[in-house]
Amino acid sequence: MGDGGSDTGEDPMLDSLICVAGSSIKKSGFIASHSTDERERRVIFVNAGGEELRRQGHSEIEVEADRFFQGGDVLRTDEEVADGGDLPSIYQSARYGNFCYEFRDLPPGDYSVDLHFAEIVYTNGPRGMRVFNVFIQDEKAVSELDVYSIVGANRALQVMNIPVSAGKDGVVSVNFQGVVGSPTVSGICIKQGAPELQLVSSGRDGKSLLCDNCFAPVKLTAAENKAARMSFTAKYEREIRELKAQCQMKQDECYEAWMSLTAANQELEKVRAELDVKFFQNFTLGQAMEKETEKMAKISSKYEHDRRLWVAAIDELERKMKAIKSEHSQLSFEAHQCANSIPGLNQMVTAVQSLVGQYDDLKMKFNEEQERRKKLYNQLLESKGCTGNIRVFCRCRPLNMEEASSRPQTVVEFTDAKDGDLGVLMNGSNKKIYKFDRVYTPKDDQCDVFEDASPVATSVLDGYNVCIFAYGQTGTGKTFTMEGTEQNRGVNYRTLELLFKIAEDRKKTISYDISVSVLEVYNEQVRDLLASSPPAKRLEIKQVSEGVNHVPGVVDMKVENVDEVWNILQTGSNARAVGSNNVNGHSSRSHCMICTVVRAKNLVTGECTRSKLWLVDLAGSERLAKTDVQGERLKEAQSINKSLSALGDVISALATKSSHIPYRNSKLTHLLQDSLGGDSKTLMFVQISPSEHDLGETVSSLNFATRVRGVELGPAKKQSDTTEIQKLKLMLPFCLCQLKCKDDTIRKLEENVQALEGKTKSKEQFSKSQQDKIIDLENQVELKAELCGHLEKRLSQVYEKMQRKEEACYSFQQKVISFIILATFQRS
Numbered sequence: 001m002g003d004g005g006s007d008t009g010e011d012p013m014l015d016s017l018i019c020v021a022g023s024s025i026k027k028s029g030f031i032a033s034h035s036t037d038e039r040e041r042r043v044i045f046v047n048a049g050g051e052e053l054r055r056q057g058h059s060e061i062e063v064e065a066d067r068f069f070q071g072g073d074v075l076r077t078d079e080e081v082a083d084g085g086d087l088p089s090i091y092q093s094a095r096y097g098n099f100c101y102e103f104r105d106l107p108p109g110d111y112s113v114d115l116h117f118a119e120i121v122y123t124n125g126p127r128g129m130r131v132f133n134v135f136i137q138d139e140k141a142v143s144e145l146d147v148y149s150i151v152g153a154n155r156a157l158q159v160m161n162i163p164v165s166a167g168k169d170g171v172v173s174v175n176f177q178g179v180v181g182s183p184t185v186s187g188i189c190i191k192q193g194a195p196e197l198q199l200v201s202s203g204r205d206g207k208s209l210l211c212d213n214c215f216a217p218v219k220l221t222a223a224e225n226k227a228a229r230m231s232f233t234a235k236y237e238r239e240i241r242e243l244k245a246q247c248q249m250k251q252d253e254c255y256e257a258w259m260s261l262t263a264a265n266q267e268l269e270k271v272r273a274e275l276d277v278k279f280f281q282n283f284t285l286g287q288a289m290e291k292e293t294e295k296m297a298k299i300s301s302k303y304e305h306d307r308r309l310w311v312a313a314i315d316e317l318e319r320k321m322k323a324i325k326s327e328h329s330q331l332s333f334e335a336h337q338c339a340n341s342i343p344g345l346n347q348m349v350t351a352v353q354s355l356v357g358q359y360d361d362l363k364m365k366f367n368e369e370q371e372r373r374k375k376l377y378n379q380l381l382e383s384k385g386c387t388g389n390i391r392v393f394c395r396c397r398p399l400n401m402e403e404a405s406s407r408p409q410t411v412v413e414f415t416d417a418k419d420g421d422l423g424v425l426m427n428g429s430n431k432k433i434y435k436f437d438r439v440y441t442p443k444d445d446q447c448d449v450f451e452d453a454s455p456v457a458t459s460v461l462d463g464y465n466v467c468i469f470a471y472g473q474t475g476t477g478k479t480f481t482m483e484g485t486e487q488n489r490g491v492n493y494r495t496l497e498l499l500f501k502i503a504e505d506r507k508k509t510i511s512y513d514i515s516v517s518v519l520e521v522y523n524e525q526v527r528d529l530l531a532s533s534p535p536a537k538r539l540e541i542k543q544v545s546e547g548v549n550h551v552p553g554v555v556d557m558k559v560e561n562v563d564e565v566w567n568i569l570q571t572g573s574n575a576r577a578v579g580s581n582n583v584n585g586h587s588s589r590s591h592c593m594i595c596t597v598v599r600a601k602n603l604v605t606g607e608c609t610r611s612k613l614w615l616v617d618l619a620g621s622e623r624l625a626k627t628d629v630q631g632e633r634l635k636e637a638q639s640i641n642k643s644l645s646a647l648g649d650v651i652s653a654l655a656t657k658s659s660h661i662p663y664r665n666s667k668l669t670h671l672l673q674d675s676l677g678g679d680s681k682t683l684m685f686v687q688i689s690p691s692e693h694d695l696g697e698t699v700s701s702l703n704f705a706t707r708v709r710g711v712e713l714g715p716a717k718k719q720s721d722t723t724e725i726q727k728l729k730l731m732l733p734f735c736l737c738q739l740k741c742k743d744d745t746i747r748k749l750e751e752n753v754q755a756l757e758g759k760t761k762s763k764e765q766f767s768k769s770q771q772d773k774i775i776d777l778e779n780q781v782e783l784k785a786e787l788c789g790h791l792e793k794r795l796s797q798v799y800e801k802m803q804r805k806e807e808a809c810y811s812f813q814q815k816v817i818s819f820i821i822l823a824t825f826q827r828s
């Protein structure tokens, strides 16, 4: 930089560095000369970037507005420009940028150019911000001019007397080219004539001087020449000394600058290393922040998603809760209504409970009475004169037409028949009395017979196994007693008819299921008389359980009413094997066995029984000699006798209480095993003929019957008074009916109450569980919200940290940039 405003003197060193020979730098503004020559020499004076200027007075100055330029821009300042001379305002404007001036229509000849400058932009420096060259007529006239470094800011500077020649085209061009930054100029003045010559060097001969511009010899006198040479020498020696001192100073400055630059470089390296570290930290932090941000975004999105789900779930639950509450209140209302609609509910419940108590009591009594009834009934049966379980009724048929016509003697006497005594006249006058449970004369009809037989038969309904069979000589009326005729129906039909009647009477307490099968034992073979076709294989007797037998494959017809019974019995009867012998024209040649199975269920006690009633029409027991048969009939008779003999053996074994009862000796006894003896009730009809011709067979049958009657299977029981039972029996159906009604009512009421209670309870439970769920969900939502708040807080902390880091980085970068600028500047 120059020496400030006060230093406006010449600086040949500076001139020689910057200007072409003959021109010089002046560190002040334009000063108008008082000489007319000088005024007249100014051909053109333009105010670059400014207006026309005119100053009147003793030295009139005319400055034209800016023209002749090409390109560039205008700069202006209001700042005062120091050392502006007579025209300080000329330095307050300037043209700058990429521009040139071309002055035309100048008369050919020599001219000199003055250039006016002031740094009005970079007022705070530093040096070197604007450095430029000036070319006049394409010759470099000014080299690397830096106005600021010479005079500083807002100070005027001139480069004066730059010689130039205009050719025939009359053009003078002034061209500005920036080295650093853009060039500026405040004014250009073209003056006529070449600048005054300066004596800068001597000629070869030492006697003349040469013009620096044109090297034309200048003629001087010897003394002048000597004085000039001495003056030049002294001047140059002084300048050389000054330059050396300046050089030394510059070297020192350079060294210091170098040292400071080295230190600055070292500092810069350190700063760069730090910067690298900071950059790395920044980069790492940036990455961490990105990750955190990503994480946070994910968490936020998950939170948002979860929150939406929870909100939806809560809404749904609230909706359900409302519905449940409404349902609950509706149910409560209904329950209250129900309770209100039965004002005497408690009394009713008490009454019902007492009725239940009564019902239980009556039920117990009923069961007891039933047991008593059965016992009494059995006692009643036994009180009818016999001590064993096998009862024997003797029935004597009337004389048939043939016998009646031959006037035979009757050998039977019925004087004490009512007491069960039967007199048989042996050998004319000798009378033998047979004792039976009942004796029927030929006058007694089917009703009389069944009346006595029915109690035994109907025992099957009480769960006893019963066997009723007719035994006797051929033609004595076994089939008539058991089967009867359509007009005079026998024990079989009457028994089944009575069973249905009693079953009907008892249907409120006991349900019965009755089925019938009809079998025949012929020649020691079992035949099914209800089978529509002969069986594929022979029927066999199988033991189902201890003492209980069954014939697999036999037709077992279920009968619902008595009408079906007659048809079944007739079907069986028609299928029976019959033949004729000389005793009976239509004699049964087989044992006909009707098996009635009764399944009973006591509706009160729940007791179930399964019992059997065998109704057996045995084949005739005539002796073989009498029947005088042969062939097939003989075989039939032998089979019949064998089975009857086996029956006799079983009876004898039962009578003697033998440990082995030979049931399996014949099909007949095998089939009857579970109903003959033991717990069963057995009734035997012994059929006899009144004719003296049949006396032998009659006595034989009566002897067999007497033996049977002697079989004692159980102790005799005393008869009880049945009056009380009858009374209770009459009361029972009514009580049962009442109890059932009450029971139904109570059950319904209890069911209703239970259903309502259950419904209310389940609703309450559901409501409670839903409330628990809601509380649970609310807690979860609260936890989530807390977690989110915590995360948001953490995120903001991370953001703050990042911001601080960024700020630190930024300030550090600024620092580094200023270091770099300083270093660059120092280097330049």
Ligand SMILES: Nc1ncnc2c1ncn2[C@@H]1O[C@H](COP(=O)(O)OP(=O)(O)OP(=O)(O)O)[C@@H](O)[C@H]1O
Pocket: 396, 397, 398, 400, 442, 472, 473, 474, 475, 476, 477, 478, 479, 480, 481, 584, 586, 587, 588, 589, 618, 619, 620, 621, 687
């Ligand atoms: N109590 C009676 N009253 C009237 N008629 C009777 C009576 N008993 C039997 N009869 C008649 O005697 C005849 C023979 O009777 P029934 O066929 O019943 O004898 P049975 O013992 O079955 O003979 P068989 O053993 O040969 O089959 C029949 O015509 C029958 O009607």
